[in-house]
Amino acid sequence: MRAWLAASLLLLLSGQVAAHQLKAAMTTVLINERTGNLELMHRFYLHDTEHAVETLIGGHADLFKHAKDRAEFAQYVNRKVALQLANKTPLKLSLVGQEVDGKFFWVYQETQIPADFSALRMQHGALRDVWADQVNMVNFEGKGKVKTLHFDGEDNWLTVHFDK
16 A cells, blocks of 8 residues: 555656646737737646746846746746738737736736737747747637647748638
């Protein structure tokens, strides 16, 4: 029984370590007809964000204590995420804010919904310059079925097409 308990505990701990090593972020792009905006909500694991901020800014960063560190990471995300129309016309994203919420760090952006579009091009390089295995998943909601893009490997610009 003791050997089984030790093996179970070891398996549980190794699973937590493996899960923690996964570098992944989730973004929702909400096409909000009510507000007239494309609203981008980026969710990063706080632990990954803290390590990235130390790499990106240098020194010891503290996202809980220092508003400056939170703002710098949000500005970094703002520089690493871009949207375009299918014809490559850029959409200007505005940084709305950021917050720490439990084990996540959120960054918010928005832009006006473009007139009559059936596709968007996106670039999402946040943390991909820090970790080669970083994966950024983006869900587009509010215009037909939910559509998903995965940024990993050498992905730069990806295109999402919407139902008419």
